[in-house]
Amino acid sequence: MNRNNIILLIPHYKNIDGLYASLSSIDKNENLDVLIVDDGSNLDIDETKIRASFIGNGVVFFEYLKENSGIEIALNKGLNFSTKNKYKYTARLDCGDICVKDRFKIQETYLELHQDISLVGTNVDFLDTKGNLLYTLNVPEKDKQIRKKMFINAMHIHPTIMFRNSMLEITGLYPVDYKAAEDYAFFFNVINKCKVANINQVLVRCEINPNGISTLQRKKQAENRIKLILKNFYVGFYPIYGLFRSILLYIVPLKILIKLKSVLKK
Template identity: 25%
Template sequence: MENRTELQPYSVLMSVYSGENPEFFAQSLESLYIQTYPADEIVVVCDGELNEQLDVVLEQYSEKFGGKMKIHRLESHGGTAKCANTGLAICKNEYIMKMDSDDICLENRAEKQMIYLAQHPEVSILGSYIQEFDSDTGNDIAVRRPPTENEAIRKFAKRRAPFNNQTLVYKKSLAQSIGGYCEELERCEDYDFMVRMLIGGAIAANIPEVLVRYRVTAGNLNRRRNWRNTKSFIAVRKKIRKMGFSGFMDFLIPCASQIILFIVPGFVTGFIYKKLLRK
């Protein structure tokens, strides 16, 4: 493998809660297990008590990873940001690779990203493209292509998340210096984290290749158009504007678009999301 001896070790950070699909969770862990450049640490934070099926998957993969997996269980449901901060403190390596418990890494995801970071040590937060696919049929839907260069990422971030959260690799030291994830936010904590990393001095990049397959279900679209998510969407953009990162129009335009998506019927939301926003 190219430059393998020069690559830095990395930790994988993921969380899981009782509502996850055990089959999807197993597929996610399997995609980590078969990486061409494997992690030397897999940190899994359990967001409260899990069901028996998920515990079985954890036990199976704990054995497969041969002692590399660290499992931390929160006593009660703490939310995504709480899990991320808990795992952030546990991870031993400087480079932390985020992973969702229902998505699938391509087998060379880690190798591609760690080679890039070895060649660009100034980069402290790195993502890639994702391939969205229909969870029921397995059919590909669209590729989400965020900007790839630092300045373009910063400009894009004023209105929309400039990374696919499922693809992130970032430096632990910088993440801790900005206070990690904001546990006061109910939703959209990943976007807030990305912006604060940029404010904190992160040099950013996205690899222009699909490295993760992102599972799309009916629940994904429903979450995007419910009022709880809409309120969080607006609250985070208001917070980002107060930090001085974005302007009034950067706040107004995406918030107005989100409100429209909330108001229109669900099938229209799905059409806009799949056919227009991904072009």
């Protein structure tokens, strides 16, 4: 069915404008297919118009959930599609996030050259909803540092990742019992069984949306992050500091945290 090695998985829920922006940011020289999983939006989605916004070398597929079931369910539906159709790699992007030129080519080349790496992410520019740069996040490149610092925060930014689908045979799909922190749970499963990395380049520009999951479910997210840290806990600096930090995130308002990050990154 597929004629590309990569399929880009984009979950969608009532954000058509963001979907257009994300698809149109993919360069015409990129070789990949796209799967959009609609999480029960109940909208009249114009598939023809959406496909027209994608100028890369590939096909756009659509899958629909009958009702709004949560991003982890939508992602797992996408992974089942990806593995069933024998794609070698799955990449991620969220509606509203923008790809830098050659993003997928760079990541695919990296994974082809580093056969010991199962998952790779990138650095990120974080923007507000008007496209203004808030701050740039540089994540650690090497597996060892990623493992240590995972207790502080996810060391892969979810919309930047690309991974080998063969990895899923040992890591499993996205856990469904950590609402709003499914990516953090998934990353812990991955680093516990596979070697990972990040590319020291900004290849994605992510929008901080006040209506996004991380904002609307922030307390639930922080609560589940605390559970995941405790599940993977050992006595050491990073787990202890990470636990304290997650408790702080649970308490401090998001606007204050974004402002603080912006100041510290300048």
